[in-house]
């Protein structure tokens with residue numbers, strides 16, 4: 001089949017999670033294959049796009065990177081609306097970033113107001129698994145998977161933006177999960 005004949009799908013993906021968990025780093029690794037050691041807080045929100053092919057469909061992932069810092073939480077409903085998938089990110093070495101997932105999850109559903117909140121696609125990423133060879137982990141994989149199960153079986157990936165571990169796999173799942181309603 002001619003590539004121009006293929007169906008094109010645009011998927012809007014919103015990435016949420018506490019400041020410093022690695023949202024921007026995961027996106028930079030996925031799209032540009034780059035990792036920066038130095039932390040530069042995201043201000044407001046910005047998006048990057050990546051084209052991928054899934055089966056016979058051409059998919060444009062439009063990934064929205066958001067600011068984790070409290071003082072930038074002013075995006076609101078207009079921004080979340082129309083999202084096809086919400087990616088929640090926490091740092092496996094920081095308990096607090098796992099505990100606040102609950103708030104991010106609730107806040108997203110409140111703002112995005114999808115027709116069927118129970119069925120809305122989420123994906124959870126536990127990032128920075130490379131740190132100290134895994135010895136500084138504060139949240140076990142089991143605990144994370146239990147939370148995912150309690151939220152209607154959210155897919156879960158453990159990632160390292162630094163080592164480029166599981167990043168492509170996670171985003172492929174994100175794209176597939178977001179296509180459920182296409």
Ligand code: GTP
Nearest residue numbers: 020021022023024025037039042068128160161162
């Ligand atoms: P905000 O924009 O403030 O919401 O933060 P963020 O979630 O975008 O975090 P960011 O990607 O800026 O990463 C924060 C810091 O963690 C940076 O210094 C990154 O280099 C570092 N970092 C991100 N991912 C990883 C990882 O997988 N492993 C390690 N060791 N460091 C990481």
Ligand code: MG
Nearest residue numbers: 023024041042
């Ligand atoms: Mg950022």
